[in-house]
Amino acid sequence: MYSLYLLSLLSLGANVAAKPNACPILGPAFPAPTEIGSDPTFIAATQNLTAQIRQAIQSGELAGNSISVQIFSESDSYAAFGLSHTDDSVRHGSVGVREVDENTVFRIGSISKLWTMLLYMTFNGTKHFQEPVSKYVPELRSPYNDSQQIDQIDYVNWDEVTIGELASHQAGIPRDYAFMDLAASAPPQALTRMGLPSLPKSERMPCGNAPFPPCNRQQFFDGILDTQPIAATSSTPLYSNAGYQILGYALEAIARKPFADILMERIIEPLRLSRSSHGMPDPSLAVVPSDLISSQFNLDIGDAIPAGGIYSSPKDISTLGRAILANTLVSPAMTRRWMKPATHTASLQVSVGHPWEIMSFKEPRLVDLYTKSGNVGMYNSIMALSPDHNAGFAILTAGNGTFALPMKLGEQIAEIMLPALEQIAKNQAARRFAGTYALEDGTSNSSITIVADDEPGLKITKWISNSVDMGQSFAEKAGLKEAPSLLSMRLQPTSLKSPGRVSFSAVIQGLNPQPTSGTILSACMTWLELDSYIYGNVGMPEFEFNLNDDGDVVSLTPRALRITLPKA
DSSP: OHHHHHHHHHHHHHHTTTOSSOOOOSSOSSOOOOOGGGOHHHHHHHHHHHHHHHHHHHTTTTTTEEEEEEEEETTOSSOSEEEEEOOHHHHTOSSSOSSOOTTOBEEOGGGHHHHHHHHHHHTTGGGGTTSBGGGTOGGGSSOSOHHHHTOTTTSOOGGGOBHHHHHTTOSOOOSOSSTTOHHHHSOHHHHHHTTOOOOOGGGSOSSSSTTSOOOOHHHHHHHHTTSOOSSOTTSSOOOOHHHHHHHHHHHHHHHTSOHHHHHIIIIITTTTOTTOBSSOOOGGGBOOSSOTTTTTTTOOOGGGHHHHTOEEOHHHHHHHHHHHHTTSSSOHHHHHHHSSOOEEOSSTTEEEOSSOEEEEEOSSSOEEEEEEEEEETTEEEEEEEETTTTEEEEEEEEESOOTHHHHHHHHHHHHHHHHHHHHHHHHHHHHHHOEEEEEESSSOEEEEEEEEOSSSSEEEEEEEETTEEHHHHHHHHTTOTTOGGGEEEEEEEEEEEETTEEEEEEEEEEOOSSOOOSTTTTSOOHHHHTTOOEETTEETTEEEEEEOTTSOEEEEEEGGGTOOEEBO
């Protein structure tokens, strides 16, 4: 225990040579903003976003595509911002709507995987992550003989594949079975020109590609069990639609109901999603570029609907996003466990969850967006949530654009909106929590002054306890006697709340105006140090703001000091 405490002190000192600015712990720097739709900062940001999208439309960059964008907040019951654009080909088309709006139906492709995993969460989902999928899918229970079982190159060891590995694309199984197989999607002459050998009929797919119908359950498992793995389990994330089809079968076994019924009973009906469905809806409600067949609006993917077959609208997607952020269907603890990385990718900016594609942005600080994108036919989409800000956005497109279109628009929205949301949160936190808290009753001279500046979190500029400067005391403890001004003390919310009380942690660290390069020396180590200082079994960083019945802050309690300071 003593060596760990000493390590924490050394880490605090090491930070003096490491970071030029404050280094927050991962998570929100301020309480999530509320009522963003009426905030001047948000309105200015969305005006900028609208101008950029309009410019892209006028320049022809979005030609041939209809789009609908929604930005939403958990604290609001409606979209804080919405923008839709209808391509001329849709305005003058023969099928579907003539004007795209928030109620227009799109195919959402692989965003369906997010709905599937949300359904898992309603069944205490994370508890299943370590279970072998063969427990719920009988076709996968020891399907091979002894010699096949030990052949790791030709056969998947299904007894070791877990539900969590399938959900995070770490099962090492192929992306698809039958879908998009070249042997079925191109004539033999074209395949020969590509340098591919001709295949006997016995090696061609019997289902899953036109003109064949989707694979039924038996055909799917016959094929999957005859398909080689492409990686060992939990060795690397490799995207798999087939894995989510298997997850759909497992979910049906857990719920003892068909997937369509589970979807209706646990998401669509509770959230009153009027434009979302398991099967193809009335095309007159949808945006249909070209026609039903070439757009693939009517493409039947059979049992792969949990992987990519759901239909929805921008408004319904926003409603679903708010429900996740508000814990409407799942407890807060379960949601926090679910919204975490499961593995890295080869990119420092992208991690993988269940089924989250987690994008990390460095500005205005390290912020993780939990996203899910989708593509089917002429439909491309992305949904993103920022748990730090309790906000998100959805982009649905239909037309001749590629998968890159919603990704580019999503990055554009993130680069504009994340700094705006952070600024709104800071402004609201400053109005609510900043100020001086003091107790001068003749026996105690204690006060704390808090401000909001350009760094993450609320800054403690002065902390006096019983006439002693606590900043000076911490600086001396950290070996900063000659430069106590390099000590930083900043408050971040912990997401812990009780009636009339809100919890924050003080991130206390040394700073240095000279940055040091290098992965290790420049890394934020505050997560190692946060609770290093303990007094009477209470951490020195533990702070509570106390609220009146109207929710206004009336006092501050630095818990280790056993004192409550009224707000001046």
